[in-house]
Amino acid sequence: MQTTAxxxxxxxxxxxATGGIGGAVAQALALHGWQVRALVRDPGKARTMPGIExxxxxxxxxxxxxxxxxDTHAIVHAVNPPGYRNWEKLVLPMxxxxxxxxxxxGGARIVLPGxxxxxxxxxxxxxxxRSAQRPRTRKGRIRVTLENRLLAASADAPVLIVRAGDFFGPDCRNSWFGQAMVKPGVPVxxxxxxxxxxxxxxxxxxxxAETIVCLLAMEDRLRPFERVQFEGIWDAGGTMMADAIRRVTHQPDLPEAAFPWWLMRLLAPFGGFPREVIxxxxxxxxxxxxDNTRLLALLDEEPRTPLDTAIAATLAGLGCLPSTRLRTPRLREAAA
Incomplete structure (x- = not known):
């Protein structure tokens, strides 16, 4: 790992940088001594983060x-269309x-959360x-086109794609965890x-975010077009996250409901959020x-916070623990 000096x-x-992954990477870069700029439409609404211009x-x-x-060495492309609308018209121009x-x-490395x-x-x-990309969805096809454009550009603008599963974390509002699994702003x-x-x-x-910053610190070992997989937390039976929520909230009998996929399918023809979700x-x-084999070849190990610690920090950030109740944040599309 590269030192601050x-x-x-x-x-x-x-x-x-005002989003979940962008904000996390910006903070991690600053903590590792990078000079960080964040481009935002309204700086007045940006979160206060030390070390960010x-x-x-x-x-x-x-x-x-x-x-x-x-004069930058890296550009983190963690931006999405406002409200995740108009993907077809906005994602590729961005x-x-x-x-x-x-x-x-002069050839700054582009970093894309995949x-x-x-x-x-x-x-x-x-x-x-090496897995073949054969998407079945509209968004998937756009993402493939986006990555192909990065591949074509990588000869003179190197690329790092770090592919990961669904996000969760203390400052992650637009996520399946923060918009479906629990209700922000109130105890679970x-x-x-x-x-x-x-x-x-x-x-x-x-x-x-720590993984991305550590990878950027070994520029001499990265390929011009580097694509790695971040394994993260693998919930083999789809119950691990729910069980951790019960442990952290000390509610072993916390009830569990299924997501209303049937309702989303019913409403999808009308567009909007249900169409994106379905x-x-x-x-x-x-x-x-x-498969994080390539990632481990570069880093030896993934940064890995104990699950209960991560869940506790996430619930606290969402205002879902009794001592950390917050104003309910805006709920928008979890299907980003």
Whole structure:
């Protein structure tokens, strides 16, 4: 692991620093001594994070991304369309702007948090960097196109894709954990389980962010187009996360309900949130595990916080523990 002194002169731009993964990576970079810039549309609404320089700008405006990325060594592309709407029109122009900014900066490495939606869950139970990407959903097809554009650009703008499962963590609001399994802002009274009985992968954001920063510290060992899988927490039976919530809240008899997939299917033709959710139902019906062999070859081990500690921090951040009740955060699409 690179020391703070060794990374003092390294600079990174984070797009999407007000979101869960973007914010976690920005904080981890700052803790490791990086100079961190964060491009946001409204700096006044940005969270207070030490060591972060907030810059007003829009990821959809190429000139603003290029200017913010000047003299940087890495660009973290963790940005999504506002409200996760208009994916077809916004996602690819945003990655094109990031590629242009990386080239203008002299070859800054682009970091992309990857998803499993690039793959057919019924045909790909184990994903590694060589797995065939045959998506079955609209978002999956967009993600494949996005990664192909990064591959084409990697000769002069190197790329690091770190693929992970569903996010959870203290500052992760737009997630299956924070929008479906528990209700933010109030103590846990029941658990809604989207995939009981089916294996599912989870990524604790502080561990994932630490992994990304540690990988960036070994630039000389990374391929120009590096794609690794972060295994995270593998819930083989779809019950591990719920059991941990019961332990952390000291409620062994906490009731558990199934996610209303039937209602989402009924409402999906009308668009909006149900349509987005139903697109990824199959990823809760089929176990899809991430093979971290390449990651371990680089890092020796994944950062791994004990599950109960991670769940406790997440519930506290969501205001779901009695001593940490918070104003209920905005609930938006968990299907990002």
């Amino acid at each position: 060794e990374t003092t002169a390294r600079r990174a731009l984070v797009l999407g 907030w810059i007003q700008g829009d990821a959809m405006v190429r000139a603003e991304v290029v200017e913010a990325a000047a 990655i094109d702007n990031t590629i242009a900014a990386a080239r203008a900066a 998803t499993i939606y690039n793959f057919d869950p019924a045909a790909t139970p184990l994903i590694d960097e 009274r029941r658990i809604v389980n989207p995939g009981k009985g089916t294996g599912h992968g989870w990524a604790y954001l502080p561990d994932l 697109e990824i139902e199959e990823y809760w019906r089929h176990p899809v595990r991430l």
